[in-house]
Amino acid sequence: MRIILAGTGSAVGKTTIATGIMKALSEKYNVQPFKVGPDYIDPSYHTLATGNTSRNLDSFFMHDGQVRDSFIKGMENKDIAVIEGVRGLYEGIDSINDIGSTASIAKSLKAPVILIINSRSLVKSAAALVLGFKSLDPEINIAGVILNKVKNKAHFEKTKRSIEEITGTEVIGGIIRDDNISIEQRHLGLVPARERENSLKFIDIWCETIKNSIDLDRLVEIAKTAPKIDYNLEPIWNKLNSKKVKIGVAYDEVFNFYYKENIESIEANGAKIEYFSPLNDENLPDIDGLYIGGGYPELFSKELSNNKSMLKDIKSFHLDERPIFAECGGLMYLTNSIHEDKVVDIYPYKSILTERVQALKYTIAEVQQDNIISKKGEVFHGHEFHYSKVIVDKPKHDFAFKITRGKGSYNNLDGFIEKNTLASYVHTHVAAMPNFGGNLCLSALEK
Numbered sequence: 001m002r003i004i005l006a007g008t009g010s011a012v013g014k015t016t017i018a019t020g021i022m023k024a025l026s027e028k029y030n031v032q033p034f035k036v037g038p039d040y041i042d043p044s045y046h047t048l049a050t051g052n053t054s055r056n057l058d059s060f061f062m063h064d065g066q067v068r069d070s071f072i073k074g075m076e077n078k079d080i081a082v083i084e085g086v087r088g089l090y091e092g093i094d095s096i097n098d099i100g101s102t103a104s105i106a107k108s109l110k111a112p113v114i115l116i117i118n119s120r121s122l123v124k125s126a127a128a129l130v131l132g133f134k135s136l137d138p139e140i141n142i143a144g145v146i147l148n149k150v151k152n153k154a155h156f157e158k159t160k161r162s163i164e165e166i167t168g169t170e171v172i173g174g175i176i177r178d179d180n181i182s183i184e185q186r187h188l189g190l191v192p193a194r195e196r197e198n199s200l201k202f203i204d205i206w207c208e209t210i211k212n213s214i215d216l217d218r219l220v221e222i223a224k225t226a227p228k229i230d231y232n233l234e235p236i237w238n239k240l241n242s243k244k245v246k247i248g249v250a251y252d253e254v255f256n257f258y259y260k261e262n263i264e265s266i267e268a269n270g271a272k273i274e275y276f277s278p279l280n281d282e283n284l285p286d287i288d289g290l291y292i293g294g295g296y297p298e299l300f301s302k303e304l305s306n307n308k309s310m311l312k313d314i315k316s317f318h319l320d321e322r323p324i325f326a327e328c329g330g331l332m333y334l335t336n337s338i339h340e341d342k343v344v345d346i347y348p349y350k351s352i353l354t355e356r357v358q359a360l361k362y363t364i365a366e367v368q369q370d371n372i373i374s375k376k377g378e379v380f381h382g383h384e385f386h387y388s389k390v391i392v393d394k395p396k397h398d399f400a401f402k403i404t405r406g407k408g409s410y411n412n413l414d415g416f417i418e419k420n421t422l423a424s425y426v427h428t429h430v431a432a433m434p435n436f437g438g439n440l441c442l443s444a445l446e447k
Helices: 014-025 041-050 064-074 102-109 124-136 153-167 199-213 216-223 260-267 301-306 308-319 329-334 436-445
Strands: 002-007 031-036 055-057 080-088 113-118 142-150 171-176 245-250 255-257 271-276 289-292 324-327 335-338 347-353 359-367 379-386 388-391 398-405 413-418 421-424
Touching: 002 014, 002 102, 002 216, 014 031, 014 041, 014 080, 014 199, 014 216, 031 041, 031 064, 041 080, 041 199, 055 064, 055 102, 055 260, 064 102, 064 260, 080 102, 080 216, 113 124, 124 142, 124 153, 142 153, 142 216, 153 171, 171 199, 171 216, 245 436, 255 329, 260 271, 260 436, 271 436, 289 329, 289 436, 301 308, 301 335, 308 324, 324 329, 329 335, 329 347, 329 388, 329 421, 398 421
Parallel strands: 002 080, 002 113, 031 055, 031 080, 113 142, 142 171, 245 271, 245 289, 289 324, 324 421, 335 347
Antiparallel strands: 347 388, 359 379, 359 398, 398 413, 413 421
């Protein structure tokens, strides 16, 4: 069973509705959440709501068969998939094709779509929206509609009748507008769930709202109409190593932006994952390699700076030429300082938070030289989204990647190389770099 919750555009309430549905269905089913697109924030709410780690599906990172492979891996021992879309149903990287869109995932998975509409001040025009979305691509099965932000029951009934009689598409629910249940925003989007002490309270509110507003039994019936997926699968990672190795993964309030599949690809290549906290732990665990993901180190720069023993351990690990891979926030942590607060100092540059977004784009990168996760000549897709900046007046390091789409860290270059440490603003998904986990584990074996 699977269902996609798609919007007519951004800011129609997809995340609150999707998370509420996931929580409500979890009272009866083992729900596997998914998010379309390169997002870390929304999945954190999904994970809290269901108790299952939310996964990303993205047709810019993944070939058609990889979307299905990733979906099937995630659905092991699960009952139903609830997939939250990104932006509007048809929005992708191009104004014509489907790449990067929710529509592309719906096609790959042959999943029915529930269209979410911000119906404030709309009645018959809501029917026009549904007609347009249905007629644009007949391959997309828009099987139902949810009306968000309706004024009252009378408004809902009028709009429901208009949509159902004019378009032949059933309306399975309507949510009365209530600005009190909206959630805070931050510079990377919604505030991460793990940073909000009252996140579970909000999720419970959304859940009760959903149970009182949406026909969940009908939603499940629609999800049951999706056909079995047993065709054209393509693995999202390769297995290159079978020897035992231990990889440390930074995971705490600061560093928590990881794709689940990246971690699984490392485990599939013989690694035992040792989680640790750069914020709270005094020392690194006994490991052979190190992975530091993204997050919000700029919010914890003083605390990170004060943990001198951890900074020393990571610097020593680097000087011993053990492999370290860091993404975005991890890159900041490995610079000389964040907001003048001293951090690991592998790279002699300052990192700062800026008022304006520095990069927000899908990226394409060409590998310029061999490194701990990739080989010269490879081309991979990724994404960058950050308000921070590493100040590089004159580079003192080689760069692993030439950025042919996107910005990078310096003059369309990225991937700072120093000994066996590689750090980049580009976030990588293993589907776009199938040898990622294998190469990292092989690098950890070499010393």
